[in-house]
Amino acid sequence: MMTQTIVIDPVTRVEGHAKITIHLDDSGQVKDARFHVTEFRGFERFCEGRPLWEMPGLTSRICGICPVSHLLASAKAGDAILAVGIPPAAEKLRRLMNLAQMLQSHALSFFHLSAPDLLLGMESDPAKRNIFALIAAEPELVRSGIRLRQFGQEIIEQLGGKKIHPSWAVPGGVRSALSGAGRDSILARIPEAQATVLHALDRFKRLLSHVKGEAQVFGNFTSLFLGLVGANGNWEHYGGHIRIADGAGNIIADHLDPSQYREFIGEAVEPWSYLKFPYYRPLGYPDGMYRVGPLARLNICTRMGTPLAGSELREFREQGNGAVNSSFYYHYARLIEMLASVEGIERLLDDPDLRSRSESEEEPLLRAHAGINQLSGVGVSEAPRGTLFHEYHVDENGLVKSVNLIIATGQNNLAMNRTIAQIARHYVRSPRITEGMLNRVEAGIRAFDPCLSCSTHAGGMMSLHVILLDSAGRVLDERRRG
Amino acid sequence: MNVLVIGYGNELRGDDAVGRHIADAVSEWGLPGVRCLSARQLLPEFTGIIASAELVIFVDARFSPDGEPVLLEPVELATSVHALGHTGDPASLLSLTQAIHGHHPPAWLISVRAHDAGMGNPLSPKTSMAAEEALARIAGLIGMTRKAGVSGL
Numbered sequence: 001m002m003t004q005t006i007v008i009d010p011v012t013r014v015e016g017h018a019k020i021t022i023h024l025d026d027s028g029q030v031k032d033a034r035f036h037v038t039e040f041r042g043f044e045r046f047c048e049g050r051p052l053w054e055m056p057g058l059t060s061r062i063c064g065i066c067p068v069s070h071l072l073a074s075a076k077a078g079d080a081i082l083a084v085g086i087p088p089a090a091e092k093l094r095r096l097m098n099l100a101q102m103l104q105s106h107a108l109s110f111f112h113l114s115a116p117d118l119l120l121g122m123e124s125d126p127a128k129r130n131i132f133a134l135i136a137a138e139p140e141l142v143r144s145g146i147r148l149r150q151f152g153q154e155i156i157e158q159l160g161g162k163k164i165h166p167s168w169a170v171p172g173g174v175r176s177a178l179s180g181a182g183r184d185s186i187l188a189r190i191p192e193a194q195a196t197v198l199h200a201l202d203r204f205k206r207l208l209s210h211v212k213g214e215a216q217v218f219g220n221f222t223s224l225f226l227g228l229v230g231a232n233g234n235w236e237h238y239g240g241h242i243r244i245a246d247g248a249g250n251i252i253a254d255h256l257d258p259s260q261y262r263e264f265i266g267e268a269v270e271p272w273s274y275l276k277f278p279y280y281r282p283l284g285y286p287d288g289m290y291r292v293g294p295l296a297r298l299n300i301c302t303r304m305g306t307p308l309a310g311s312e313l314r315e316f317r318e319q320g321n322g323a324v325n326s327s328f329y330y331h332y333a334r335l336i337e338m339l340a341s342v343e344g345i346e347r348l349l350d351d352p353d354l355r356s357r358s359e360s361e362e363e364p365l366l367r368a369h370a371g372i373n374q375l376s377g378v379g380v381s382e383a384p385r386g387t388l389f390h391e392y393h394v395d396e397n398g399l400v401k402s403v404n405l406i407i408a409t410g411q412n413n414l415a416m417n418r419t420i421a422q423i424a425r426h427y428v429r430s431p432r433i434t435e436g437m438l439n440r441v442e443a444g445i446r447a448f449d450p451c452l453s454c455s456t457h458a459g460g461m462m463s464l465h466v467i468l469l470d471s472a473g474r475v476l477d478e479r480r481r482g
Numbered sequence: 483m484n485v486l487v488i489g490y491g492n493e494l495r496g497d498d499a500v501g502r503h504i505a506d507a508v509s510e511w512g513l514p515g516v517r518c519l520s521a522r523q524l525l526p527e528f529t530g531i532i533a534s535a536e537l538v539i540f541v542d543a544r545f546s547p548d549g550e551p552v553l554l555e556p557v558e559l560a561t562s563v564h565a566l567g568h569t570g571d572p573a574s575l576l577s578l579t580q581a582i583h584g585h586h587p588p589a590w591l592i593s594v595r596a597h598d599a600g601m602g603n604p605l606s607p608k609t610s611m612a613a614e615e616a617l618a619r620i621a622g623l624i625g626m627t628r629k630a631g632v633s634g635l
Binding site: 043058061112131135136146149150 | 522577601
């Protein structure tokens, strides 16, 4: 009997790319889907032998889109190895930078990558379903989205000195404070940023009734959701503890110490992907599939902790029953997190701790100084795409002996596979690759906003190459896009 | 003349960063009216500074099994965009500039053949030599003759 495989392959020039295979059974029905990541995996080994103090600057170069996430998780791992509590101003400045990172990354995902799908329609010609067509149709929306992203980047620049790879957070704290002029500049742009997000939220909610079909099949299944929450259970992005909820919204594990992640997260490997497959250890692999990122964070938190985003969370939860399970709603969750980020930035700028200082110091206390007091440490924070774990082991001189990183895209790996399979089951009707199927698979992946550019800048260019093969390896159909 | 040189790549990946090395070297020339940007990747917010330039020169690494050490080609407006990626390419960025600002400057792409993208490696000797040629091309593009001995690499 003939087994057919649909391969969706990217065209990239160096490693750091992915392909998709869709496997049909004997009756032509979709049996499985695999999101193969051939991402370069040499980074962890590259860090070995490096001084601990270099690690934040070094790991922030893993990714050009979310350098701040690696910077902060790395600095937190360093804090643990120094065994220090960092000054309040340092923690709040780190929080400020992380919110700015969340804002700029989500803005890129929504306005630049996903809005053409959402606002121009899944059925529209892919040649006309892109950012250029969207600018022609809604120029102000796109301009305001780009300005929103710039706003986030400029906050990062105000704090770190440059937009990309600011080696600003260090083990024990941060290198510099926010200037008064910088604070005033950020505050002045808050109203515009908030208006932009509220407008986008309003547009998205008005679309909901038109995209129910997509919401039904774009990764609409129950899974666990994992992320950080604050001490009071509120939405969290920097500290707190790990909470895990199930697809019905029940909290199945709470108050988990992030530094003990190995007790509850296992990492499976598959021969067809370099990306590890993390899973919730008590349920085993692959039943312990969980999702991280905006959808997970909104499903696990008790409240958002800010007024406008809190109100939006209540409305968001009407899309689910206990938990919102469709991965399509990652977009919705991302918008609410942008609103929470803007509110959080404004609140932090008024926090007196940001300028706390000792009587003898002119600058705020920003850094705890210590030597190596622990030989290992784990740093965990919420990256835009989900929970990020950095674990380092060092020698007594602070030279790194080993590194383990668990990135958000990896944790969503199982769910992305399942999402692609679900979309394919709905849209694959023959051994032909249709435009509609390609559009949906692309859009389904985009909902997770996966980041594969961890090894080289070309890795972020995920053009698609789709091949349909029979069991003998003969090409039945082939499509390229991008 | 207001010239913008954008070199991009991953500085941890050997020859992949040759564009950034070149942008840094041009910056060291200290030429009036020439602004240099060294970046990990091309991002949509670059459209603002591109729109304000009169000439843009993108400098990137080119991983290909053969070909000239340095290629100089005009950048045309893109007719399509990458479907899933977070990064842009010069043509897409130029088109985005045109769409947002209503105009775009003339642009060139200088691609330098890369040989080694090993993690943590320096520029390979072949790519370093090619970078010198690229610098000379840039000097020609911005209408200057490089002074003898001026080299930033």
